[in-house]
Amino acid sequence: MVAILPGMREPTFLILTALAGAPLHGYGVIRQVAEHSGGRVTLSAGTLYAALDRLTGEGLVEASGEEEVDGRVRRYYRLTPAGGAALQAEAESLRRNADLATRRLAAWSPHPA
Amino acid sequence: MVAILPGMREPTFLILTALAGAPLHGYGVIRQVAEHSGGRVTLSAGTLYAALDRLTGEGLVEASGEEEVDGRVRRYYRLTPAGGAALQAEAESLRRNADLATRRLAAWSPHPA
DNA sequence: GGCAATATAGCGACCATCGACATATGCCAC
DNA sequence: GTGGCATATGTCGATGGTCGCTATATTGCC
Numbered sequence: 001m002v003a004i005l006p007g008m009r010e011p012t013f014l015i016l017t018a019l020a021g022a023p024l025h026g027y028g029v030i031r032q033v034a035e036h037s038g039g040r041v042t043l044s045a046g047t048l049y050a051a052l053d054r055l056t057g058e059g060l061v062e063a064s065g066e067e068e069v070d071g072r073v074r075r076y077y078r079l080t081p082a083g084g085a086a087l088q089a090e091a092e093s094l095r096r097n098a099d100l101a102t103r104r105l106a107a108w109s110p111h112p113a
Numbered sequence: 114m115v116a117i118l119p120g121m122r123e124p125t126f127l128i129l130t131a132l133a134g135a136p137l138h139g140y141g142v143i144r145q146v147a148e149h150s151g152g153r154v155t156l157s158a159g160t161l162y163a164a165l166d167r168l169t170g171e172g173l174v175e176a177s178g179e180e181e182v183d184g185r186v187r188r189y190y191r192l193t194p195a196g197g198a199a200l201q202a203e204a205e206s207l208r209r210n211a212d213l214a215t216r217r218l219a220a221w222s223p224h225p226a
Numbered sequence: 227g228g229c230a231a232t233a234t235a236g237c238g239a240c241c242a243t244c245g246a247c248a249t250a251t252g253c254c255a256c
Numbered sequence: 257g258t259g260g261c262a263t264a265t266g267t268c269g270a271t272g273g274t275c276g277c278t279a280t281a282t283t284g285c286c
Contacts, residue, residue, distance in 0.1 A: 007123045007243085009273060013210060020217040027233050036213055047274050049235055054273085071282050072233050081223040088218055094211040097126060100149060101204040104133040110194040120274085122242060140264050160243050162266055167242085184251050185264050232283080237276100244271075251263080 008090050011047050016060065016079065016087040023064040023078035026052060052077055060086050121203050124160050129173065129192065129200040136177040136191035139165060165190055173199050 011033075018024060018032040029052075030043045055061040060083035064076040079087070124146075131137060131145040142165075143156045168174040173196035177189040192200070 009122070010120045010210070011274065013214070017210070017214040017217055020214065020221045025233080026235095027231095030233095044275055044277095045233090045235075046237085046276070050273075070232085074233075079221065079223075084218060084221060084223050087214055091211040091214040091218070094207045095215075097123070097130070098204040098207040098211065101126070101130045101133065101200055102208075104130055105197060105201055105204070108133045108192065108197060110192075110197055124243070138264080139266090140262095143264095157244055157246095158264090158266070159245070159268085163242075183263080187264075228286090230283105230285085233281085235279085237278085239277105240273105240275080242271105242273095244269100246268085246270105248267080249265085253261085253263105255260085256258090 008086075011041065011043055012051055012055070013087070013090060013094075014041060015043070015048065015051050015055070016083055016090075019061060019077060019079045020084065020087060023076045025067075025074040025076050027074075029077075055083070059083075121199075123154065124156055125164055125168070126200070126203060126207075127154060128156070128161065128164050128168070129196055129203075132174060132190060132192045133197065133200060136189045138180075138187040138189050140187075142190075168196070172196075 014033045014036065015029055018029045018036065024032060026045075026048055030045075030048055034042050052061060056063065056077070059080055061077050062080050064078040067074045067076065127146045127149065128142055131142045131149065137145060139158075139161055143158075143161055147155050165174060169176065169190070172193055174190050175193050177191040180187045180189065
């Protein structure tokens with residue numbers, strides 16, 4: 001299997017992370033991401049719905065039924081097995097990169113001259 | 114100080130990481146990044162030199178002298194204090210994101226099809 | 227009556243990255 | 257002795273994910 005998303009961007013990563021745990025509808029994802037990041041990342045609607053379409057097309061996310069609440073339609077999405085695998089692979093890649101940077105920074109002196 | 118680069122992309126992150134430790138010239142950065150990532154990431158020249166210009170303009174990287182080796186000019190770059198701080202902040206962000214995803218994936222069952 | 231929150235979606239613009247190209251030197255094989 | 261590869265720097269056009277703005281509709285609060 002090819003790594004479909006090398007260099008996944010942060011918003012995409014956080015969307016997949018939000019869907020790992022329980023299916024959510026679009027607006028729920030936005031709130032979840034904001035909560036997870038402590039308000040640091042606020043997904044715009046454009047980013048979110050475009051990403052959900054793209055990820056659905058890539059098979060990392062799939063529709064999980066609709067629901068009508070107070071006259072508003074909710075479209076639910078959930079991670080596919082491929083989506084879970086992609087998220088895990090990306091998480092490991094991030095951790096490796098973070099550890100590498102931290103290790104090198106530890107031995108780094110700001111302007112040695 | 115403001116976090117200049119929220120949502121830094123992977124190539125940019127790896128360039129800064131390569132420069133944390135010792136000043137390098139462009140081509141040296143390309144080799145270092147390839148080595149660090151085990152060949153997973155091979156920076157194209159376009160990405161590298163554009164990024165160095167951009168990062169220099171943002172004050173995260175600075176020129177560190179030139180050298181002529183075998184008739185070929187080497188332009189060295191090094192991390193600025195601001196660059197080190199930005200890299201560290203980004204590394205911590207990556208680790209938080211990776212940990213969050215891993216935690217949620219642990220409690221996730223790939224839907225029983 | 228207006229404004230915020232909920233909920234979905236399209237559209238134009240931005241910009242980091244990529245791939246291809248350009249240029250030049252040193253070295254090794256054929 | 258020429259063709260190819262590694263070294264070394266850079267430009268340029270295309271791609272594509274994200275952002276900001278806009279549109280639409282309902283509920284609830286002041």
